[in-house]
Amino acid sequence: xxxxxxxxxxxxxxxxxxxxxxxxPSYNLWDxxxxxxxEEEKDRPMIFWRWGIATLVASLLGVVLxxxxxxxxxxxxLNEKIIIVESxxxxxxxxxxxxxxISQAIEEEVKPNSALSQNQISNKVKETIPTRYSExxxxxxxxxxxxxxxxxxxLSSDDxxxxxxxxxxxxxxVKIIRKSNEDALLPVNVSPNNISNLGKIAKLPLAKLIxxxxxxxxxxxxxxxxxxxxxxxxxxxIAPIYQxxxxxxxxxFPISIDNSHLFKRRIESYGVHxxxxxxxxxxxxxxxxxxxxxxxxxxxxxHKPRLKFKDHLQNTNPPxxxxxxxxxxxxxxxxxxxxLRVDQTDPNSNLNPDENVPLSLETKQTFHYLSVPLLxxxxxxxxxxxxxxxxxxxxxxxxxxxxxxKNIESLSSKLTSRPNxxxxxxxxxxxxxxxxxxxxxxxxxxxxxxxxxxSGFNFTSSLLNISPPHVINTQQSSFRLALGLxxxx
Amino acid sequence: MNKALQKxxxxxxxxxxxxxxxxxxxxxxxxxxxxxxxxxxxxxAEDVLQEGFITVFNCLHQYRGEGSFEGWMRxxxxxxxxxYVRKQxxxxxxxxxxxxxxxxxxxxxxxxxxxxxxxxxxxxAPGYRTILNLYVLEGYSHEEIATALDISIGTSKSxxxxxxxxMRMLLEKKLSSQK
Numbered sequence: 001x002x003x004x005x006x007x008x009x010x011x012x013x014x015x016x017x018x019x020x021x022x023x024x025p026s027y028n029l030w031d032x033x034x035x036x037x038x039e040e041e042k043d044r045p046m047i048f049w050r051w052g053i054a055t056l057v058a059s060l061l062g063v064v065l066x067x068x069x070x071x072x073x074x075x076x077x078l079n080e081k082i083i084i085v086e087s088x089x090x091x092x093x094x095x096x097x098x099x100x101x102i103s104q105a106i107e108e109e110v111k112p113n114s115a116l117s118q119n120q121i122s123n124k125v126k127e128t129i130p131t132r133y134s135e136x137x138x139x140x141x142x143x144x145x146x147x148x149x150x151x152x153x154x155l156s157s158d159d160x161x162x163x164x165x166x167x168x169x170x171x172x173x174v175k176i177i178r179k180s181n182e183d184a185l186l187p188v189n190v191s192p193n194n195i196s197n198l199g200k201i202a203k204l205p206l207a208k209l210i211x212x213x214x215x216x217x218x219x220x221x222x223x224x225x226x227x228x229x230x231x232x233x234x235x236x237x238i239a240p241i242y243q244x245x246x247x248x249x250x251x252x253f254p255i256s257i258d259n260s261h262l263f264k265r266r267i268e269s270y271g272v273h274x275x276x277x278x279x280x281x282x283x284x285x286x287x288x289x290x291x292x293x294x295x296x297x298x299x300x301x302x303h304k305p306r307l308k309f310k311d312h313l314q315n316t317n318p319p320x321x322x323x324x325x326x327x328x329x330x331x332x333x334x335x336x337x338x339x340l341r342v343d344q345t346d347p348n349s350n351l352n353p354d355e356n357v358p359l360s361l362e363t364k365q366t367f368h369y370l371s372v373p374l375l376x377x378x379x380x381x382x383x384x385x386x387x388x389x390x391x392x393x394x395x396x397x398x399x400x401x402x403x404x405x406k407n408i409e410s411l412s413s414k415l416t417s418r419p420n421x422x423x424x425x426x427x428x429x430x431x432x433x434x435x436x437x438x439x440x441x442x443x444x445x446x447x448x449x450x451x452x453x454x455s456g457f458n459f460t461s462s463l464l465n466i467s468p469p470h471v472i473n474t475q476q477s478s479f480r481l482a483l484g485l486x487x488x489x
Numbered sequence: 490m491n492k493a494l495q496k497x498x499x500x501x502x503x504x505x506x507x508x509x510x511x512x513x514x515x516x517x518x519x520x521x522x523x524x525x526x527x528x529x530x531x532x533x534a535e536d537v538l539q540e541g542f543i544t545v546f547n548c549l550h551q552y553r554g555e556g557s558f559e560g561w562m563r564x565x566x567x568x569x570x571x572x573y574v575r576k577q578x579x580x581x582x583x584x585x586x587x588x589x590x591x592x593x594x595x596x597x598x599x600x601x602x603x604x605x606x607x608x609x610x611x612x613x614a615p616g617y618r619t620i621l622n623l624y625v626l627e628g629y630s631h632e633e634i635a636t637a638l639d640i641s642i643g644t645s646k647s648x649x650x651x652x653x654x655x656m657r658m659l660l661e662k663k664l665s666s667q668k
Binding site: 008010011013014015017018021022023024025026029030032033034036037038314473 | 504506507509510513514517518519521522525526531534535538539542543546602603604606621625626653656657660
């Protein structure tokens, strides 16, 4: 407004009267304006960044999966003959296979009854891959076959696996040499008839070689039909969860413009995660996990509105000596307009328009989420105790959200709060639907052949918000320490 | 323009909804008073303010950073308010001083000085009220008013004088009723 030098008393009177005068329109006017504005453009760099990470993780998983399946396929048809052989010779060699997955193999021609000594073969092995072996490797006498030391067979690393083959085709036999401290063991031949239906050698069940001085025999721990590797699993999980809820919004009215930090607010929530998991075993190490989970989270927050006396509402009709103020609370499901009423402690005192009206109020929010994860799980070990890694995505839906307000207090001696606040919910945010990425690490323990317990640490963070655009933009990051029980089928 | 406002304006230009809402919140109250002065009731004032903000957001790229941003916004909203006045098809005719314009709204406006004055100004014919507002409160010259309202300078001057006379009469009446 340009300042005109008043020509007369009326002009001066009008100018003075309107100087600094303000009035507020209806609360929902912004919603009407927003409806007519073009759709907001998303913050693209952030999305690219997140998609970049997701693509990188997916690519790495893809490469590892490809490698895993590729090698499994190479060994897949070795299912015709399995011969478990123990050396005739007494051995004191200690096997120290350095890595369960060694892609490099050793091949050599072994003539019938050549009776190569263990040391001779071991030396050859050492020459071929000198850095891989620190100790002697035990290779027994073999038939006139080429053989390969197959360290990438999914067997115990205490075993030496020898694959025999003709002309490069692995269709003859497999020799498994068990590390043993027993003396004078005889070779053990296991007829393929005894162990039919084994399927791929990669899924060779655990077998225990019972060694006796005179008559060694092969005795599977569990009948092969029963001991078929479990494909499916179902489990329950429960976890305490901590969530950091980031809400981006303009500051609530009538915060002054300098409080730009209120554009973003972080709310901490605590709660419980309960889930049912379904697993599908892709192979010994890899599995796909899905299911459904429910999360209940609670958040308590103390608000301290920075109100000035002049901000009191003009268009309400409070009793004399009372004033109404408006304060907007940011919630995950929208803005909650709160009308607060305060009484003047001393009705005769004059309140300056710039007088601070310090109020304090607590809000309690409860969030109910449903989520459906899709995770890839990789087991680092194959024993009873295993360390596992998991990663993937989850769809998350805010099923319900409750809001309570309590303990409204005036921190000023000149004003007293009154418990007759009103709520207004002008902003109906569409239900939040989001895609998160999930990563985790944990430990599993086989308590029985079919039962397993797990304990793991998971981190989840928002990747993409699928909900229609709204003035509130939320992002969640959560941590949970889960305890699970799984039954395999 | 302070840095915070500069940042908000820059974000608004990129279509950032949060920034738009922020700008709305920090400027709406002053602009609403402006709208109240040119309209017959609060509902119409809100309509004008709504259209004003939409125009501001759509034309924000036209603001080059020269001069006060709040002044620029005010001009935009004022243009919308004047368009509203024209749309009401009120002619800027001469009205006898003793002819009281029918009070359109009887809402219980907050009885502050400014609130009372707004009520009082609504009793003026729209042409009087508009010219009084533009001249006294917006600081427009008669030439500018004539251009903005498509009337002659003489009409602007005579209507201002009549508007003032009417306002004086209303104020005196108010004062005498309080005695």
